[in-house]
Amino acid sequence: xxxxxxxxxxxxxxxxxxxxxxxxxxxxxxxxxxxxxxxxxxxxxxxxxxxxxxxxxxxxxxxxxxxxxxxxxxxxxxxxxxxxxxxxxxxxxxxxxxxxxxxxxxxxxxxxxxxxxxxxxxxxxxxxxxxxxxxxxxxxxxxxxxxxxxxxxxxxxxxxxxxxxxxxxxxxxxxxxxxxxxxxxxxxxxxxxxxxxxxxxxxxxxxxxxxxxxxxxxxxxxxxxxxxxxx
Numbered sequence: 516x517x518x519x520x521x522x523x524x525x526x527x528x529x530x531x532x533x534x535x536x537x538x539x540x541x542x543x544x545x546x547x548x549x550x551x552x553x554x555x556x557x558x559x560x561x562x563x564x565x566x567x568x569x570x571x572x573x574x575x576x577x578x579x580x581x582x583x584x585x586x587x588x589x590x591x592x593x594x595x596x597x598x599x600x601x602x603x604x605x606x607x608x609x610x611x612x613x614x615x616x617x618x619x620x621x622x623x624x625x626x627x628x629x630x631x632x633x634x635x636x637x638x639x640x641x642x643x644x645x646x647x648x649x650x651x652x653x654x655x656x657x658x659x660x661x662x663x664x665x666x667x668x669x670x671x672x673x674x675x676x677x678x679x680x681x682x683x684x685x686x687x688x689x690x691x692x693x694x695x696x697x698x699x700x701x702x703x704x705x706x707x708x709x710x711x712x713x714x715x716x717x718x719x720x721x722x723x724x725x726x727x728x729x730x731x732x733x734x735x736x737x738x739x740x741x742x743x744x745x746x
Contacts, residue, residue: 517552518728520721525558525689525699528615531593531604534639536698536711538600543717551721556626557635558689559619559682560697563612570611570650577612597643608646616682618649621659621669623678623685630663637662 522540526533544553566576577586590606597604618638625634641647641658649655652673659669672678689699700708706720739745 517548517550518725519552519554520703520724522553522555523558523701523704524555525560525694525701526697527560527562528618528635528638528642529613530560530562530697531597531643532711533698534602534643535593535597535600536700537635537639538602539711539714540700540717542600542714543721546714547718547721547725550725555632557622557631559615559622559686560689560694560699561615561619561686562697564614564616566612566614568614568617568650570613570648573606573609573612577606603644605646609642610646610648611650613642613650616679617673619682620678621672623681624672625662625664628664633662634659634664 524533524537524540526537540555544551563580577590580586581589590604594604594606622631622634622638625631637658638649641649641654647654647658649658652670655673656664656666656669660666694709696709698709698711700712700717702708702720702724706724708716708720
């Protein structure tokens with residue numbers, strides 16, 4: 516019987532390593548599917564909360580943050596790593612840097628609706644692979660509909676402030692916990708992995724959780740063998 520475990524993931528929708536790390540974790544879980552049954556829960560983190568709600572040119576924003584030369588070489592490396600896990604990244608085609616606070620509100624509500632995993636994947640794919648402008652309301656609603664949302668309900672969430680306090684509180688909590696970069700993974704509220712670790716590292720950590728869930732024999736005496744029936 517597969518061991519049920521909880522994996523808390525602190526991440527941002529505009530973090531490329533969060534998408535790569537998600538794929539690596541999924542690969543590890545698939546390989547251990549007969550041993551582990553994971554409940555993956557996503558938590559908010561904003562890489563740059565200063566970006567305005569209407570967004571700003573991605574190329575200009577990255578150049579201003581890192582410098583033209585550095586951002587280009589940095590993104591070439593990320594694109595190469597992404598391709599290794601089946602993700603087609605092209606940072607030259609991303610239209611905008613966006614503020615993700617409202618997306619985190621949607622992900623919080625999505626958890627309550629049982630749609631968080633689908634919503635997280637849809638938003639990451641829309642931003643990095645489809646490279647569409649998520650600041651456009653109609654575009655975002657189409658993405659949410661593809662993840663199982665009712666458009667009217669999604670619009671109501673966007674037009675409200677629902678989950679704002681929850682998102683803000685969670686971000687503060689994880690900062691106080693010492694999370695300064697994402698992705699950040701917490702297994703069974705005990706083991707933490709920082710960054711988009713290789714699949715093998717995820718598997719090693721998961722196997723550690725599995726091993727510790729087994730009863731530890733501290734003394735042995737006479738017993739009956741449940742396989743042979745011999746006593």
